[in-house]
Amino acid sequence: MIESSHTSPSAGWAARRLAELHLAAVFLTRLPLPHLRPPLPALSAALWAFPLVGAGIGLAGGAVLMLASAVGLPGPLAAGLALLATVLLTGALHEDGLADIADGFGGGATRARKLEILRDSRVGSYGVVALLLVVGLRWQALASLAANPLSAALVLTAAHALARASVPWAMVLGRPARSDGLGAAAGEASLVIALITLAVGMVVAVGLVPALALPMAGLMLTITAGIGWVATRQIGGYTGDVLGAIVLLSETAALMAATR
Incomplete structure (x- = not known):
């Protein structure tokens, strides 16, 4: 019997979606994943998979929280370990973005200077304060939920x-602040x-927290529009750091x- 060398349309579609999911996981995590084989999908095409990868990161953190609670650790410690697990998985990718825009927007007098600071790997006082505040808020919020470890894990995943x-909403609502860099290289959403x-x-x-899904989504869209507006006023659009923040x-x- 001679086997056809042609790939069916459904198999080709599934292969493209898997490649996009793979790319999203490579981009958003520090997992030792195998290299993608060319042709590589555009990052903008893989954006649909970002929530799935995010769910995996949150699920890992939730599992750590539940395990820590099961062995008798108090809620604040369990929450702290959960957050540590998520930071290790992402390589502090988004924390780096927040620190950079805090330094750039707070310390730069001109658009050019702000963009220059964004590319500086060093963290200044604005960045340190922003990280301390946001990490503290996340830690306190998760610790307050940790009395019910399963519920806290579901919330973290969602x-x-x-x-x-x-x-992709930040990309649709704005434009890249410069012609090079991650924001421009991601393509158009x-x-x-x-x-x-x-x-x-x-x-x-x-599926995880039905009563909270709409409020969470509303807050996400509000923050996206708000930070996007600030970034446009400050530097003319978004960068990879802005998206991470x-x-x-x-x-x-x-x-x-x-x-609540």
Whole structure:
């Protein structure tokens, strides 16, 4: 029997989606994943998978929280270990973005100077203060939920998923602040991709925390629009650092909303 060498349309579609999911995981985590084989998908095409990768990161943190609670650690320690696990998985990717825009927007007098600071790997006083405040808020919010470890784990997973759905919306609502760098290299995100990404994030959130899904999504979109507006006023658009900061602040707001 002679086997056909042609790939069916459905198999080709599935292979492209898997490649995009792989790219999203490579970009958003520090997991030792195998290299992608060419042709590589565009990062903008992989945005729909960001909430799925985010859910995986949140799930890992939630598992650590539940394990820490099971062995008798108090809520604040369990929450701290959960956050540490997520930071290790992401390589502090979004924390770095927040620190950079805090330094750039706070310390630069001109657009050119702000963009220069954003590219500086050093962290200044504005960045340190911003990180301390946001890490503290996330820690306190998660610790307040840790009395019910399973509920806290579900909230953390949903928050990570919806926070990463912010990326294509920031790209749709704004424009790259410069012609090079990660923000420009990511390509263009369409409204269709943004809607699909939000739908994926909502499916995850509704499945885990149905009562909180809409408030979390509303906060994410509000923060995305707000930080995007500030970034446009400050530097003319978004950069990779701006996108990372939006993700982190959206996650923080989602965790805080769950404490009500």
